[in-house]
Amino acid sequence: MEGGLPEKYRVAIVGSGNWGCVAAKLIATNTLKHNIFHDEIRMWVYAETLPNGEKLVDVINQTNVNVKYLPVRGANMLVFVTPHQFVEDACKRLAGKLRGDTEAISLIKGMEVKVDVPSMISSLISKQLGVDCCVLMGANIADEIAEEKFSEATLGYRENREVAERWARLFATPYFAVTPVQDVEGVELCGTLKNIVALAAGFVDGLGMGSNTKAAIIRIGLNEMRAFSKRLFPSVQDDTFFESCGVADLIATCFGGRNRKVAEAFVINEGKRTFDELEAELLQGQKLQGVLTAKEVYGVLERNGWFDVFPLFTTIHDICVGNKSPSAIVRLYQL
Amino acid sequence: MEGGLPEKYRVAIVGSGNWGCVAAKLIATNTLKHNIFHDEIRMWVYAETLPNGEKLVDVINQTNVNVKYLPVRGANMLVFVTPHQFVEDACKRLAGKLRGDTEAISLIKGMEVKVDVPSMISSLISKQLGVDCCVLMGANIADEIAEEKFSEATLGYRENREVAERWARLFATPYFAVTPVQDVEGVELCGTLKNIVALAAGFVDGLGMGSNTKAAIIRIGLNEMRAFSKRLFPSVQDDTFFESCGVADLIATCFGGRNRKVAEAFVINEGKRTFDELEAELLQGQKLQGVLTAKEVYGVLERNGWFDVFPLFTTIHDICVGNKSPSAIVRLYQL
Numbered sequence: 290m291e292g293g294l295p296e297k298y299r300v301a302i303v304g305s306g307n308w309g310c311v312a313a314k315l316i317a318t319n320t321l322k323h324n325i326f327h328d329e330i331r332m333w334v335y336a337e338t339l340p341n342g343e344k345l346v347d348v349i350n351q352t353n354v355n356v357k358y359l360p361v362r363g364a365n366m367l368v369f370v371t372p373h374q375f376v377e378d379a380c381k382r383l384a385g386k387l388r389g390d391t392e393a394i395s396l397i398k399g400m401e402v403k404v405d406v407p408s409m410i411s412s413l414i415s416k417q418l419g420v421d422c423c424v425l426m427g428a429n430i431a432d433e434i435a436e437e438k439f440s441e442a443t444l445g446y447r448e449n450r451e452v453a454e455r456w457a458r459l460f461a462t463p464y465f466a467v468t469p470v471q472d473v474e475g476v477e478l479c480g481t482l483k484n485i486v487a488l489a490a491g492f493v494d495g496l497g498m499g500s501n502t503k504a505a506i507i508r509i510g511l512n513e514m515r516a517f518s519k520r521l522f523p524s525v526q527d528d529t530f531f532e533s534c535g536v537a538d539l540i541a542t543c544f545g546g547r548n549r550k551v552a553e554a555f556v557i558n559e560g561k562r563t564f565d566e567l568e569a570e571l572l573q574g575q576k577l578q579g580v581l582t583a584k585e586v587y588g589v590l591e592r593n594g595w596f597d598v599f600p601l602f603t604t605i606h607d608i609c610v611g612n613k614s615p616s617a618i619v620r621l622y623q624l
Numbered sequence: 625m626e627g628g629l630p631e632k633y634r635v636a637i638v639g640s641g642n643w644g645c646v647a648a649k650l651i652a653t654n655t656l657k658h659n660i661f662h663d664e665i666r667m668w669v670y671a672e673t674l675p676n677g678e679k680l681v682d683v684i685n686q687t688n689v690n691v692k693y694l695p696v697r698g699a700n701m702l703v704f705v706t707p708h709q710f711v712e713d714a715c716k717r718l719a720g721k722l723r724g725d726t727e728a729i730s731l732i733k734g735m736e737v738k739v740d741v742p743s744m745i746s747s748l749i750s751k752q753l754g755v756d757c758c759v760l761m762g763a764n765i766a767d768e769i770a771e772e773k774f775s776e777a778t779l780g781y782r783e784n785r786e787v788a789e790r791w792a793r794l795f796a797t798p799y800f801a802v803t804p805v806q807d808v809e810g811v812e813l814c815g816t817l818k819n820i821v822a823l824a825a826g827f828v829d830g831l832g833m834g835s836n837t838k839a840a841i842i843r844i845g846l847n848e849m850r851a852f853s854k855r856l857f858p859s860v861q862d863d864t865f866f867e868s869c870g871v872a873d874l875i876a877t878c879f880g881g882r883n884r885k886v887a888e889a890f891v892i893n894e895g896k897r898t899f900d901e902l903e904a905e906l907l908q909g910q911k912l913q914g915v916l917t918a919k920e921v922y923g924v925l926e927r928n929g930w931f932d933v934f935p936l937f938t939t940i941h942d943i944c945v946g947n948k949s950p951s952a953i954v955r956l957y958q959l
Contacts, residue, residue, distance in 0.1 A: 428835065528862075
C-alpha cells in the first residue's frame with residue numbers, strides 16, 4: 290500500500306490530564322480510519338505529577354492510552370494539551386529537535402501577559418518552535434466527550450486552509466464536530482476570556498439573582514470578550530463568537546465548571562473567606578484560571594484606559610481582590 | 625407647570641397576565657419620574673379569563689395596578705402585551721378610535737404564518753391600526769422583574785430613533801436596562817424563534833446528554849435563528865443576536881421555561897405520550913408556543929426547500945410530530 294504513496298503524517302501529543310487522554314482517543318479513531326495518518330500516536334506525558342500529587346502516568350495508564358517518553362522526534366503533527374504553565378518549558382525542550390515540515394495545534398486555554406500585550410499560547414509555540422500553530426477550542430468537557438456525547442469544537446487557523454482541514458480530519462468524529470475558522474486569535478481568546486465571565490456567573494448564582502440576571506451577565510460577558518479581542522487583534526471576526534469556542538463554551542462554563550463554583554462559594558461565604566483560601570480548599574492547591582486571567586486583563590484595561598468600556602471585566606477583578614462587594618456585578622451601569 | 629409646555633404623552637396598556645402587570649409597574653415608575661409622561665396609565669385588560677379559568681382582573685387587582693375598561697381613547701403611547709392569539713381582535717376593536725399621533729409597542733412573542741410568509745405581530749398592529757410599532761424583547765421572566773432583579777431588554781425600532789428613545793425612557797429602570805436597536809424584525813423574530821430551540825434543549829435534557837451537547841444545541845439554534853431571520857428579512861443585523869433578545873433570552877429560555885420542561889417530559893416518557901397529551905396535563909389546556917412556531921417555521925422551510933440549511937429546526941418539528949425519535953437531535957449532520 291505504501292509504495293508510491295506520499296509519506297503518512299505522524300502525530301505526537303505533548304500532553305497530560307483528562308483532555309489529553311480524550312484527545313488521544315479522538316485522534317486514535319481517525320488515524321485508524323484515514324489512510325493519510327500513521328496508525329501509531331505517541332504521547333509525551335510532559336508533567337508527571339499534578340499539583341495535587343496525582344501521578345499523570347497512572348491516570349493515563351488506567352485509561353489504556355499508550356504512553357511513551359520523549360516520542361516527539363519523527364512526528365510532524367504536534368498536539369499541545371499540557372497545563373498552561375508547562376507549555377513554555379515543553380517548547381524549550383523541543384526546540385531544534387523537530388522535523389522541518391512540523392505543524393502544531395494547541396488545545397490549551399490560557400494566556401500570558403508579558404510587558405504590555407497578552408501573548409497567546411499559539412504564538413508562544415509558533416515563536417519558540419518556528420512552526421505554524423492552530424488552536425482547537427469549544428464546549429469540550431473531557432469526561433462527556435469520553436462518553437461519546439455529542440460535542441462541537443472550533444479550529445482556529447491563520448492562513449493555510451488545507452492544514453486546518455487536515456487537523457479537522459484528525460479530531461472529528463460523528464460525536465465530535467469540528468468547524469475550521471480563519472481567526473486563530475479570536476478562537477484562542479474565547480477559550481481564555483470565558484473563564485472571567487464564569488466568575489461573574491458564579492457571583493450571580495451566589496447572590497440568588499435568577500435567570501434573567503444570569504443570562505444578562507453572560508450576554509454582557511460575551512460582548513466584552515468580543516470587544517476586548519477586537520481591540521487587541523483587529524483581525525478578529527464577530528462570527529467567531531457564534532462558534533462553539535464562543536457562545537457555546539461560555540454557556541457550558543457559566544453553568545458548570547470550577548470558576549463558577551468557587552465564585553458562588555465566595556459570595557455565599559459573604560467575603561469572610563478570600564478567593565485564595567477557597568481555591569486552596571476546593572482546588573487542592575491549583576489556582577483558578579479565571580482569577581489569574583481577570584487580573585491580567587485588568588492590567589491591560591488599566592494601561593490602556595479602557596475601564597469604562599469594559600465595566601464587567603473591571604468589576605469582576607475588583608470583586609475578586611476585595612475592592613468591591615459581589616453585588617456590584619448587577620450595578621455595572623450605575624457608576 | 626403645564627402652561628406653555630407641550631402636551632404630555634399618555635400611556636395605555638392593552639394587556640393581561642404577569643408580564644402585563646410587571647410592564648405596568650415599570651411604566652408607572654417612569655411616568656411618575658419623567659415629566660414628559662402623564663402620570664395616569666390606563667390598562668385595558670383585554671382577555672378577562674385565562675384558559676385555566678383564573679380571572680385576570682383578580683390577578684391584576686391583587687397587584688394594586690389600576691385597571692379600567694376600554695381606556696385607550698386619549699392615549700398616544702399604546703403598549704400591547706396580550707397573549708398572541710388575542711392581538712388581532714384587540715386591534716380590530718381599536719381601529720379607527722385612536723389619536724393621529726399614536727405610537728405602539730409590542731411585548732408579544734409569537735408570529736402568524738398566513739399564506740406563505742410569516743407575519744410579525746408588530747406588522748399586524750401597524751397595518752391594522754395605521755401606526756408605527758416598536759417591539760420590546762429580552763430575557764424577561766416577569767416574576768424576576770417584579771422582584772427588581774437585574775434584567776436587560778432590547779427595543780427594536782424601524783426608523784425613528786427619537787420615538788425609540790422615548791419608549792426606552794418609559795420602560796428603563798436601574799434594574800431594567802433597555803437597549804434600542806434599529807432592527808424591528810430581528811428583535812421580534814428572536815423572541816419567537818427561541819421557543820423552538822428551547823424544545824431542543826428540553827430533548828437534550830431528557831436524553832441526559834450533558835453540558836457540551838446542550839451548549840452545542842443552543843449554539844446551533846442561535847445560528848439557525850440568525851440565518852432564518854436574515855433569509856426572511858435581509859435587513860436583519862447579526863449584532864441583534866448578541867443583544868438581550870438574542871443570546872440572553874435564548875439562554876434563559878433553554879435553562880428555564882415551559883417549552884424546555886414539556887420537551888424534557890416528552891423524552892422521559894419515551895414517546896408513550898404525545899406532545900398534545902403532555903401539554904394538556906402540564907399547561908392546563910394552553911398550547912406550547914414552541915410547538916406551534918416549529919410547525920409554522922417547518923412550513924416555511926418546506927415551501928422554500930430549506931430543510932438542508934436548517935437541520936435543527938427541521939428535526940425539532942419531526943420529533944414533535946413523532947416522525948423522528950428525540951435522539952435525532954444529536955445526529956443533525958449524519959443524515
